[in-house]
Amino acid sequence: MGHDSTYTNQKFKVVGTRVNRPDGVDKVTGRAKYGADAYAPGQLVGLFLRSPHAHAKIKKIDVSKAEKLDGVKAIITSADLPDLTGDDRDLTDILENCMARGRALYDGHAVAAVAAIDMQTAKKALKLIKISYQKLPHVTDVDQAMEPGAPIIHDFVRDRKTGKPSNVCKISQFGHGDVEAGFAEADVIIEKTFKTEQTHQGYIEPHACLANISSDNTGELWVTTQGHFGFRSTCAELLGMDVAKLKVTSSEIGGGFGGKTHVWIEPIALALSRKANRPVKVVMSRDEVFRASGPTSATSIDVKIGAKKDGTITGATADLRYTNGAFPGFWAMLGSMISFACYDIKHVKSIGYDVIVNRPKVAAYRAPSAPMPAFAIESVMDLIAAELKMKPIELRIKNAAKEGTRASYGPTYGPIGIGPTLDAAKNHPHMRARLKKNQGRGVACGFWFNFGGQTCVDLNIGIDGSVNLIVGTVDVGGSRASLALIAAEELGIPYEQVRANVGDTASLGHNDMTDGSRGTFSSGMATIFAARNAITVLRERAAKTWDIPLESVIWKEGAARATGKGNSNRPPLSLKELAASAPNTGGPIAGHNEVVADNAGVSFASHICDVEVDPETGVTKVIRYTVIQDAGKAVHPDYVEGQLQGGAAQGIGWALNEEYVYGDDGCLQNPGFLDYRIPVCSDLPFIDTQILEIPNPDHPYGIRGVGETSIVPPLAAIGNAVSNAVGVRMNHTPMSPIRILKAIEDSKA
Amino acid sequence: MRYEAPGTTKEAAALLEKEKGSVHVLAGGTDLIVRMRLGLVEPDLIVDIKHIPTMQAITASASGTRIGAAVCNARLGENKALKKAWPGVVEAANLIGSDQVQSRSTIAGNLCNASPAADSVPALIAAGAKAIVVSKNKRRTVAVEKIVSGPGQTSLARGEVVEAITLPKRPARSGDAYLRLTPRTEMDIAVVGAGVSLTLERGVVKTARVALGAVAPTAILVPAAARAIIGTKLDDAALDKLAAACSAKCDPITDKRGTIEYRTKVAGVLGKRAAKIAFQRAGGVL
Numbered sequence A: 001m002g003h004d005s006t007y008t009n010q011k012f013k014v015v016g017t018r019v020n021r022p023d024g025v026d027k028v029t030g031r032a033k034y035g036a037d038a039y040a041p042g043q044l045v046g047l048f049l050r051s052p053h054a055h056a057k058i059k060k061i062d063v064s065k066a067e068k069l070d071g072v073k074a075i076i077t078s079a080d081l082p083d084l085t086g087d088d089r090d091l092t093d094i095l096e097n098c099m100a101r102g103r104a105l106y107d108g109h110a111v112a113a114v115a116a117i118d119m120q121t122a123k124k125a126l127k128l129i130k131i132s133y134q135k136l137p138h139v140t141d142v143d144q145a146m147e148p149g150a151p152i153i154h155d156f157v158r159d160r161k162t163g164k165p166s167n168v169c170k171i172s173q174f175g176h177g178d179v180e181a182g183f184a185e186a187d188v189i190i191e192k193t194f195k196t197e198q199t200h201q202g203y204i205e206p207h208a209c210l211a212n213i214s215s216d217n218t219g220e221l222w223v224t225t226q227g228h229f230g231f232r233s234t235c236a237e238l239l240g241m242d243v244a245k246l247k248v249t250s251s252e253i254g255g256g257f258g259g260k261t262h263v264w265i266e267p268i269a270l271a272l273s274r275k276a277n278r279p280v281k282v283v284m285s286r287d288e289v290f291r292a293s294g295p296t297s298a299t300s301i302d303v304k305i306g307a308k309k310d311g312t313i314t315g316a317t318a319d320l321r322y323t324n325g326a327f328p329g330f331w332a333m334l335g336s337m338i339s340f341a342c343y344d345i346k347h348v349k350s351i352g353y354d355v356i357v358n359r360p361k362v363a364a365y366r367a368p369s370a371p372m373p374a375f376a377i378e379s380v381m382d383l384i385a386a387e388l389k390m391k392p393i394e395l396r397i398k399n400a401a402k403e404g405t406r407a408s409y410g411p412t413y414g415p416i417g418i419g420p421t422l423d424a425a426k427n428h429p430h431m432r433a434r435l436k437k438n439q440g441r442g443v444a445c446g447f448w449f450n451f452g453g454q455t456c457v458d459l460n461i462g463i464d465g466s467v468n469l470i471v472g473t474v475d476v477g478g479s480r481a482s483l484a485l486i487a488a489e490e491l492g493i494p495y496e497q498v499r500a501n502v503g504d505t506a507s508l509g510h511n512d513m514t515d516g517s518r519g520t521f522s523s524g525m526a527t528i529f530a531a532r533n534a535i536t537v538l539r540e541r542a543a544k545t546w547d548i549p550l551e552s553v554i555w556k557e558g559a560a561r562a563t564g565k566g567n568s569n570r571p572p573l574s575l576k577e578l579a580a581s582a583p584n585t586g587g588p589i590a591g592h593n594e595v596v597a598d599n600a601g602v603s604f605a606s607h608i609c610d611v612e613v614d615p616e617t618g619v620t621k622v623i624r625y626t627v628i629q630d631a632g633k634a635v636h637p638d639y640v641e642g643q644l645q646g647g648a649a650q651g652i653g654w655a656l657n658e659e660y661v662y663g664d665d666g667c668l669q670n671p672g673f674l675d676y677r678i679p680v681c682s683d684l685p686f687i688d689t690q691i692l693e694i695p696n697p698d699h700p701y702g703i704r705g706v707g708e709t710s711i712v713p714p715l716a717a718i719g720n721a722v723s724n725a726v727g728v729r730m731n732h733t734p735m736s737p738i739r740i741l742k743a744i745e746d747s748k749a
Numbered sequence B: 001m002r003y004e005a006p007g008t009t010k011e012a013a014a015l016l017e018k019e020k021g022s023v024h025v026l027a028g029g030t031d032l033i034v035r036m037r038l039g040l041v042e043p044d045l046i047v048d049i050k051h052i053p054t055m056q057a058i059t060a061s062a063s064g065t066r067i068g069a070a071v072c073n074a075r076l077g078e079n080k081a082l083k084k085a086w087p088g089v090v091e092a093a094n095l096i097g098s099d100q101v102q103s104r105s106t107i108a109g110n111l112c113n114a115s116p117a118a119d120s121v122p123a124l125i126a127a128g129a130k131a132i133v134v135s136k137n138k139r140r141t142v143a144v145e146k147i148v149s150g151p152g153q154t155s156l157a158r159g160e161v162v163e164a165i166t167l168p169k170r171p172a173r174s175g176d177a178y179l180r181l182t183p184r185t186e187m188d189i190a191v192v193g194a195g196v197s198l199t200l201e202r203g204v205v206k207t208a209r210v211a212l213g214a215v216a217p218t219a220i221l222v223p224a225a226a227r228a229i230i231g232t233k234l235d236d237a238a239l240d241k242l243a244a245a246c247s248a249k250c251d252p253i254t255d256k257r258g259t260i261e262y263r264t265k266v267a268g269v270l271g272k273r274a275a276k277i278a279f280q281r282a283g284g285v286l
């Protein structure tokens, strides 16, 4: 049934309240079942053998000794994985990333996998596998990989102009106008280069799954994922199965942030299970998570911005170089789209270079590719403001995009939140708080597209009138609570009467991943429509009971009510009563909806940050942090605030201490939480939030995605704050004590 | 792999002596078990010392305080007398990891693990602490700075176990302090550590010991830094001399945690700051 998704300015009863989440008690008491918490009779332990080299030819793999070890039930190498990917290059890359085919392309690349009766046996077996490698020249740095003479990683990647092998797999350009004309109009031009090091999403739960393929080539997969339907199709295609014959169940998820939108161990776990004819459980170690599951890109970015004396930006360009890891991606393309999205600029151009290097395949990380150009551009904005003796916030307000602005990446904006978040920042008490010695304040803006996509939802009314909502988007941040609120709102019943569950792939139609901040936006839309469908059924049942026409029955406050002549004294029929009489009125009552949720509604944020820097050691303490973001409609304000705080916390880690450190040998030196420093509680101040609600015109409740934008401004906000505190412009993240002290010393020299 | 939990030091020494394969003493296990899980060590025998009563005791006597080798770091923080006497040693032990890690880990383990960055070691060296080392037929007392001989290496002979760490009796008008530099506030490993212990006479520094961590293959005592402040009231010139002496003694490496330049500079900064705290704890007025 067709439904109208237009925003209607509906008054809410339960949406917008701060109810308890359905998964809360289990999570705080330890009962929640995560990826590693599933068990099957006769299950084996699966372990991977990984390349110790950054780039090497695999001359020979000898598994004969390992195979003979008592308790080893299956060993898989690429020889056991026929390439069924046809001409789908992306899928071929996924296959090759899951298991090296002839060449190890990065330190940590899987080369073999074992399934054995226990951990000890599996470990022993790994040691018995003999691999002879021939080391090849490697490159891990993005700028070096683009230089002539750099080691070439894939022969099939060619330079667009010369046709010669190259590590640049994609060049993308966005913008409009004539940037040279723009710069000619400028009174001041600032040009600067920035670098950001590679970071990992740092989810606490490592990748884990339990794979179980039966001898009739049907199977089950229990897995921690942001999208079990996507995992199902990828695994099924790689293994030559029908999607309907592989049931994938998503576990509770201990953080994903994009990293769990890609398969890493799952196809191999299934292949091991198929070969061993037993269930196989694989749990990655932290070392493996860092070395072999997707980090974000390292980048090198040139930004040039020109402005008139009054602050009007006349022209802007960005050249963005992104590492993609060992396989082609589109991360610089995203970066080049996002670059100038916050501003209304007449002449603007950004060019993205996607570059292949000997590092793990890059995966999405919360607003993927956006924090890095924000760091570069928002830093240059501050430099322009300083040059023009303008307040940084005023420069941003002057140039903020608004409804009707043509975005640098193409579309024309509808109602958007950049101006309002900047105004709110300007008026926030934080902006007026006094700073002490060695302290600095920074402001920065951020943007994310948001995404809608394919969604379907089932809403089943139980025999007692309680409501079971089944959604197909994995709950990564409290969406079950939000979606249950939406169902309760539509049905006019208390929140407690609704239970939301995430269904497995056998119980619902296809759902896209929980990515692009789409969970509450898209499943919320489908839930509204499913509830409205259920209400139609409920009205029909009431009409039948009363023997009056459907048109004479309305649904209000959780009950069917008869209207019109002669009907007004009929007592209403509650959801509970209609559920109880369902066996006699037509059977079970349900509402379903399948939708492609379009027009997710772009998202903007402005952040304010104060830091204190120890000038003798370079140690930075974040002393105050404020996030202001447009949520469209905050269905559950707690979980919206949680997203704003979580993104800021991750951004602060990225800005100050998180980085992949590679040795000259191309191997990762810090694959663990000791030397890969995500912030601990005591590193962070309370992160204050302010939610603005500028309704998305294309969602019935005005919802926009809120999950990602919050990670975009922190690098720049901290960069500006630190630069103001120490009086030296920082242009390289992470701004570790070592880099800050060096910058201070260099500036004195 | 065998696991033994003897009830006396003597039994422990006998077990260590007898084993021909790879043998490891287990105290809190916060280093050892991590290394085992990483596959870096594969013990044939583990001798757990936590069931030995003398190793679980903190005892005070006329000559000072004896801390059993199996006493966890959290207990140091709970011991008011110890905290009052050697606040620098206790604050160093209570920087190790987190509450969870401190409720297992020991200063003897921190020492014997022989990491150049071990937090309690510079504080112990500055305090003039000694290790009581026991083997089947011998018992010796060794200055803490003589135990570690290189990264991951100790001067302990095969069959030897540290039974306790002793701290001298706290002299009047004295104080100690330990500071470390970590990029994170907690759960991190020192990029530089500095311990200072000093005694005052009429407001002037009479004796001092300055030790640094993470700036050389082992934690080091820096006599020149002590000399720089002895006889002074810790005026700026003395502090600058101390900082210069600390930096001059540094022999660090550049690695994923820090550069030579950074460690060398910050060793001086932390040495200065720790000296000021120790001075004030000793009753000195800055």
Ligand SMILES: Cc1cc2nc3c(=O)[nH]c(=O)nc-3n(C[C@H](O)[C@H](O)[C@H](O)COP(=O)(O)OP(=O)(O)OC[C@H]3O[C@@H](n4cnc5c(N)ncnc54)[C@H](O)[C@@H]3O)c2cc1C
Pocket: B024, B025, B026, B027, B028, B029, B030, B031, B032, B033, B034, B049, B069, B095, B096, B097, B098, B101, B104, B105, B106, B107, B108, B109, B110, B111, B112, B113, B117, B118, B119, B120, B156, B160, B161, B162, B163, B187, B188, B189, B190
């Ligand atoms: C999460 C985490 C955080 C940490 N943070 C810090 C930190 O901030 N600062 C820091 O310095 N360290 C830190 N560590 C390292 C570790 O906790 C300390 O070194 C701790 O003091 C070791 O003590 P233990 O009793 O656990 O030693 P164990 O692991 O039991 O032993 C360490 C080594 O010493 C040997 N050994 C132990 N006791 C004796 C003995 N009596 N005689 C002879 N040999 C012995 C063992 O055989 C082993 O080789 C951290 C570790 C973890 C896991």
